[in-house]
Amino acid sequence: MGMLGQYVMVSEDTLEQIMEIDDDLMDTLEKLIEAGNPSYEIDKLWDGLHFLLTGVSASEPIEGHKLSESVVCVHVFDVGEDDGFFACTEQDELAGIIQAMKQVDFDELEPGFDLAAFRSNNIYPRIWEENRKEALWHELKSEFYALLAFYEKAMTAKQHVIFSVV
Template identity: 65%
Template sequence: MGMLGQYVMVDEDTLESMMAMDGAELMGTLEKLIEAGNEYYDIDKLWEDLHLSLTGVSASEPVDGNPLSEAVVGVHVFEVEEEDGFFACTEHDELEGIIRAMQQLDFGRLEPGYGTEALRQELKGEFEALLGFYEKALAAGMHVIFSVA
């Protein structure tokens, strides 16, 4: 995959309307939401490496039911054409389990597997920032849309 990943908080009405959109509409809507001040987190290209670090598998093979995989790539995948990108959502009521799994993880005990210590520290920072983003979304009663484009 190797493209840019981003997480955006959305309310219930916005999520409902987005469920019927195609990829181009989804991307346009997310851009408008960010411009309008919706909270977002930009993980850039590190989402793939973070998923591999947390699960041992590529993000192109998400692990159903694994809260650490879902933390990175979302829970519910939108049906869009592959060339339009990747979009998934994590609903508000699913955030608590994901947050709990993230809080229980000792990032320092993960197998380095590949890369350098600098990459490992960068991934740890992204992990902690994503956890903070999810905690804010839970507290605000929001859903989260993950997009890759």
């Protein structure tokens, strides 16, 4: 399988409840999705998108960097390392992230899309092969715009976003 990334919209009340829960956070998020909370699966491309936008792995989030926060969110949950990665972006923080995302120019990024850099920085997953360069570029670009649309929906709905990698 692998480490899959997923975003889930939650209300203020739900976020407060989650912050108080010491149980399995992934189980809680799965129940929310089953109950109809909007979600978006970035699958395995979260680290690649973070690297494309920031030049560093998502395992090294950049505090205050809106494009880093667009991928890994703002506030990291304190959970055991074996439990996965969980973070949230509160509703009032979405506007700044969305604004930064709208400033991204893929025509400017494309010449610097160097798969050797992805490989040498051990960007997850290990798919960064030259013969897949065009397809990977389109996949990352597609994931970026889908994530932007998800954030815009969350902002309109006045929802917070929780990101998980498990």
